[in-house]
Amino acid sequence: MRPALAALAACCVGARAELPSARLPARNTTAAHVLQCEDGLVLPAWLPLEDVPTLHIAIRGLVYFLTLMYLFIGVSIVSDRFMAAIEVITSREKEVRVRRNGSDQIIVVRVWNETVANLTLMALGSSAPEILLSVIEIAGKNFEAGELGPGTIVGSAAYNLFVIIAICVAVIPDGEVRKIKHLRVFLVTATWSIFAYVWLYLILAVISPSEVEVWEGTVTFMFFPATVMTAYIADRRLLVYKYLKKGYRVNERGVIVEGEGDGSVEMALKPNADEFASDDEEGRELERSRKEYITVLRELKRQHPEEDLETVERMALETLMARGPKSRAFYRVSATRKMIGGGDFSRKIHERAQSDLSEVKAELQRRDSASVVAEPKGPNVCFDPDHYTVMENCGSFEVRVIRRGNLNGEVTVQYTTEDGTAEAGSDYVAAQGSLTFGNGETEKKFTVQVIDDEVFEEDEHFYVRLTSPKGACLASPSTATVVILDDDHSGVFSFPQRDFELTESVGTYELRVVRTAGARGKVRIPYWTEDGTAKGGAQYETVQDHVVFENNETEKFIPLHIIEEDSYEKDVLFYVNLGNPELLGDDNRPLMPGYEVDHVQNLTTLPEEEAVVAMMGWPRAGEITRAQLRVKESKEFKNTVDKLVQRANASIIIGTSSWKEQFSEALTANPDNPDEPPSVSDYVLHVVTVFWKILFALIPPTDIGGGYLCFVVSIICIGLVTAVIGDVASHFGCTLGIKDSVTAIIFVALGTSIPDTFASKVAAIQDKHADASVGNVTGSNAVNVFLGIGVAWTVAAIVHWSKNEKFHVEPGNLAFSVTMFCSEAIVAVIVLVIRRRKSVGGELGGPRGVKIVTSIFFFSLWLIYLTMSTLEAYDFIEGF
Numbered sequence: 001m002r003p004a005l006a007a008l009a010a011c012c013v014g015a016r017a018e019l020p021s022a023r024l025p026a027r028n029t030t031a032a033h034v035l036q037c038e039d040g041l042v043l044p045a046w047l048p049l050e051d052v053p054t055l056h057i058a059i060r061g062l063v064y065f066l067t068l069m070y071l072f073i074g075v076s077i078v079s080d081r082f083m084a085a086i087e088v089i090t091s092r093e094k095e096v097r098v099r100r101n102g103s104d105q106i107i108v109v110r111v112w113n114e115t116v117a118n119l120t121l122m123a124l125g126s127s128a129p130e131i132l133l134s135v136i137e138i139a140g141k142n143f144e145a146g147e148l149g150p151g152t153i154v155g156s157a158a159y160n161l162f163v164i165i166a167i168c169v170a171v172i173p174d175g176e177v178r179k180i181k182h183l184r185v186f187l188v189t190a191t192w193s194i195f196a197y198v199w200l201y202l203i204l205a206v207i208s209p210s211e212v213e214v215w216e217g218t219v220t221f222m223f224f225p226a227t228v229m230t231a232y233i234a235d236r237r238l239l240v241y242k243y244l245k246k247g248y249r250v251n252e253r254g255v256i257v258e259g260e261g262d263g264s265v266e267m268a269l270k271p272n273a274d275e276f277a278s279d280d281e282e283g284r285e286l287e288r289s290r291k292e293y294i295t296v297l298r299e300l301k302r303q304h305p306e307e308d309l310e311t312v313e314r315m316a317l318e319t320l321m322a323r324g325p326k327s328r329a330f331y332r333v334s335a336t337r338k339m340i341g342g343g344d345f346s347r348k349i350h351e352r353a354q355s356d357l358s359e360v361k362a363e364l365q366r367r368d369s370a371s372v373v374a375e376p377k378g379p380n381v382c383f384d385p386d387h388y389t390v391m392e393n394c395g396s397f398e399v400r401v402i403r404r405g406n407l408n409g410e411v412t413v414q415y416t417t418e419d420g421t422a423e424a425g426s427d428y429v430a431a432q433g434s435l436t437f438g439n440g441e442t443e444k445k446f447t448v449q450v451i452d453d454e455v456f457e458e459d460e461h462f463y464v465r466l467t468s469p470k471g472a473c474l475a476s477p478s479t480a481t482v483v484i485l486d487d488d489h490s491g492v493f494s495f496p497q498r499d500f501e502l503t504e505s506v507g508t509y510e511l512r513v514v515r516t517a518g519a520r521g522k523v524r525i526p527y528w529t530e531d532g533t534a535k536g537g538a539q540y541e542t543v544q545d546h547v548v549f550e551n552n553e554t555e556k557f558i559p560l561h562i563i564e565e566d567s568y569e570k571d572v573l574f575y576v577n578l579g580n581p582e583l584l585g586d587d588n589r590p591l592m593p594g595y596e597v598d599h600v601q602n603l604t605t606l607p608e609e610e611a612v613v614a615m616m617g618w619p620r621a622g623e624i625t626r627a628q629l630r631v632k633e634s635k636e637f638k639n640t641v642d643k644l645v646q647r648a649n650a651s652i653i654i655g656t657s658s659w660k661e662q663f664s665e666a667l668t669a670n671p672d673n674p675d676e677p678p679s680v681s682d683y684v685l686h687v688v689t690v691f692w693k694i695l696f697a698l699i700p701p702t703d704i705g706g707g708y709l710c711f712v713v714s715i716i717c718i719g720l721v722t723a724v725i726g727d728v729a730s731h732f733g734c735t736l737g738i739k740d741s742v743t744a745i746i747f748v749a750l751g752t753s754i755p756d757t758f759a760s761k762v763a764a765i766q767d768k769h770a771d772a773s774v775g776n777v778t779g780s781n782a783v784n785v786f787l788g789i790g791v792a793w794t795v796a797a798i799v800h801w802s803k804n805e806k807f808h809v810e811p812g813n814l815a816f817s818v819t820m821f822c823s824e825a826i827v828a829v830i831v832l833v834i835r836r837r838k839s840v841g842g843e844l845g846g847p848r849g850v851k852i853v854t855s856i857f858f859f860s861l862w863l864i865y866l867t868m869s870t871l872e873a874y875d876f877i878e879g880f
Contacts, residue, residue, distance in 0.1 A: 064735060123783040139795075151745050152749050158749070162828065179770055200814075200818050210810055212807050383477050401443065412436045413434070416432035817872075
């Protein structure tokens with residue numbers, strides 16, 4: 001490319017020398033020249049301007065060229081500080097309470113709509129130098145039209161659309177494609193980007209030739225909000241889905257992106273629901289992100305079995321952040337960092353992942369702690385424990401009451417028994433009284449008597465309550481439950497309930513089997529597992545065994561091992577069955593009914609009803625002998641995944657938190673690979689750019705003021721550097737006899753677009769879609785005209801109108817360049833749309849032959865644009 005540009009520039013210089021109006025050095029007999037240069041807004045002309053030898057002109061041109069390149073590096077660095085501020089601003093999120101699947105949930109909501117952010121602040125950050133150059137040039141020329149600013153905008157648009165897309169098409173690996181995800185937005189912005197330059201031609205050569213009126217400048221500027229609004233409408237499909245009721249949609253990280261709505265949010269996210277049809281793709285992206293995180297987590301667990309879970313989770317988060325979707329700002333800043341020896345963001349991603357994981361764990365721990373019922377402040381009394389199970393023949397048992405909090409002073413509390421199914425007088429002896437805690441005493445006990453009888457009875461219970469405390473308050477539990485078990489018979493065996501719910505992270509779950517209506521003798525009960533939707537060996541370990549109750553033992557536990565799969569969403573069932581209980585003798589052999597002869601003889605003498613009750617004393621199975629166990633995902637794991645996926649946004653790491661961090665980065669040469677020392681090229685690039693790094697490290701960090709202070713200071717710095725660029729570019733062209741319009745479309749447009757070139761290249765390779773690499777090009781091209789030319793020409797037109805003058809803008813080379821660009825841009829957009837057909841599959845990549853042909857075609861469009869515009873500028877062909 002460099003030889004072609006040099007030849008083109010030489011052709012321009014030589015051709016222009018034949019024209020009497022050229023700003024070239026005038027030859028004389030002493031081989032010296034007279035330079036027709038003027039002082040710039042910031043830099044004065046390089047004196048002397050007369051009798052300048054050819055060698056000095058060459059030296060001056062080289063100095064200006066190198067200075068221009070160095071200034072391009074500086075404006076790239078400060079533009080990245082600007083982009084970092086924009087990223088922090090547009091990445092702001094808030095929590096919103098919504099209803100999802102019938103329950104309230106708190107979700108994270110992105111404050112800025114993605115399309116609006118890309119077309120406003122993101123486009124402004126990407127195109128700030130071009131826009132400010134146009135505005136500053138107008139102001140510097142006493143509000144008279146110049147060629148450098150508008151020429152840079154048109155030249156930059158041509159480079160972005162033709163060269164950047166040509167590179168992005170070529171760098172995709174053979175056979176792979178990248179497709180624009182938000183096609184509606186792309187088509188809208190592409191239409192506006194072409195219309196912007198058509199409109200520019202209309203106001204220059206048709207509506208009011210050679211003059212820009214106030215209303216024309218104002219309308220040009222007003223097209224900017226119109227572009228944003230129509231793109232937003234296309235993104236939200238507001239003109240199609242007018243019945244759209246939701247207010248938010250889910251993006252790739254599970255962050256809810258704000259849209260149109262009635263203020264209430266009902267999150268169902270069912271793939272086939274009509275009102276959510278427009279967001280199915282975003283929902284699937286979120287699910288893919290979750291699955292990717294879980295898949296990476298499992299793989300890392302297998303690769304690093306010696307690491308603890310927190311370390312593996314951090315490694316998985318780093319991987320997800322590195323692979324996940326990134327913003328235009330991230331790619332732009334990454335490209336510039338590599339150009340100046342700043343390395344990539346691997347170290348910052350590692351630090352960010354560590355910080356995020358710690359914050360998530362702490363947040364979940366705080367949430368769990370908040371759910372625990374707080375103990376009352378001050379001295380208090382309660383039962384400990386609050387549940388007693390006693391045998392009917394125990395005679396009596398002690399009930400324990402404890403004192404907590406301030407132990408100073410004396411505390412009294414009343415206690416009393418209260419009937420349940422057990423009755424005072426027949427099953428237990430009613431009790432009441434007062435307990436007095438002395439100074440420093442922490443517990444008191446009182447005795448309750450149980451009445452034994454020979455009649456078989458079901459389990460019964462009664463209560464003991466605390467009342468009337470003095471010197472303290474009652475804490476929970478203030479009521480104790482006492483269950484009396486019959487000791488005359490063997491009991492009824494069952495599960496306490498039919499359904500159990502457990503998480504897969506429980507490991508070994510202890511399933512409780514209870515013995516009621518008696519606790520006499522040694523009893524054995526068989527049990528076994530049974531598959532449901534959960535499969536043995538996959539979700540749990542199958543088991544078949546016995547559980548043995550000793551004499552007077554009232555509960556046992558069956559160990560069930562649950563296999564952890566790290567599932568985000570899991571809902572499977574399996575069953576555990578109890579067989580018929582068997583009464584065991586002293587030799588552990590089963591006893592049959594009638595073995596105890598005396599007992600059998602007693603049955604024959606009893607009335608029928610009493611005999612039935614007596615038979616109930618033999619061990620038997622209760623009503624619930626089949627338990628259903630529902631295994632669900634770990635809530636902690638699910639919450640951790642949700643939080644980490646939401647935080648897996650590598651884009652926000654481009655921000656900074658302190659001046660110390662900024663100066664540390666500015667003074668350090670960082671390699672691309674953080675595990676290796678910086679290379680020689682890293683040090684060279686670092687030394688060359690260290691001045692700009694230190695200078696712009698003075699800009700406030702993005703964490704101060706939510707990024708807005710950095711935003712304002714950065715744009716001021718961009719304006720200052722851009723003003724110098726404008727003067728140097730003008731002096732460079734003047735010294736070598738190159739017109740400002742040609743300097744703009746070749747040198748300035750190329751210099752300001754280099755970071756975008758590398759950013760788009762990386763985005764094309766790493767992103768799953770083409771939006772970050774191609775989709776933003778059209779939006780930026782439209783914004784350049786509507787802001788860069790709209791603002792500058794509106795202000796200039798108003799100034800001239802206030803003086804009763806006209807603001808003259810000669811169509812000349814600008815109108816011709818605009819016409820060439822519009823014609824070729826239409827062809828380029830058509831080609832991109834055609835490439836979406838199945839034969840290619842997307843705007844970028846595709847079969848090797850198709851890639852090469854497309855890239856050559858787009859690059860040829862740019863060369864044709866440069867050649868034709870340059871030839872017209874030097875009157876080789878007729879323009880407007």
